[in-house]
Amino acid sequence: NAGVTQTPKFQVLKTGQSMTLQCAQDMNHNSMYWYRQDPGMGLRLIYYSASEGTTDKGEVPNGYNVSRLNKREFSLRLESAAPSQTSVYFCASRGRRDSAIGFGSGTRLTVV
């Protein structure tokens, strides 16, 4: 039981390049989330998926797209990376709407 698994752990992109961050959970959770963490800004919600087949924007969705591929997997795509997207990205999941959220170990992304 690995919990929430994110890949890759580190990535360096050039401005304008695209990439997809992968996330999978093995806890049969309904809801999945993508957050970004920047110094002094806390954790900001990018997108979330309340259940398989649905996705919704969070606080900072611009420049990102998501896909809830199935119940286990929720990917985050940067179509044209910008230096402002340099951040640590966390995927998370939870079973019920009011339950605790479990995080992956994060992806540290640098856009140069």
Place this chain on the structure above:
Amino acid sequence: GQQVMQIPQYQHVQEGEDFTTYCNSSTTLSNIQWYKQRPGGHPVFLIQLVKSGEVKKQKRLTFQFGEAKKNSSLHITATQTTDVGTYFCAASGAGSYQLTFGKGTKLSVIP
């Protein structure tokens, strides 16, 4: 989404001193959660408070939920170096799947 304000942003304490972080909302919260993130790690769930005026303890950590369910606090008694990290509160609006985090309080403990 739900807005939660957390203060202070930073706190430096001598080992053995107490520490408190506060979380405030302008609206009534259905519940509030607390998380701890160690340096270089990911946030880890500590506790959830649901009832008005609720107080929960975990060893040296005391969590409180205000009577009006608009504020919460985390108090650590006699801090240790193992308490170092950033403490976040998080809340959802009624019926919402979004979980909004405060900006966190970064605790440094001086041995």
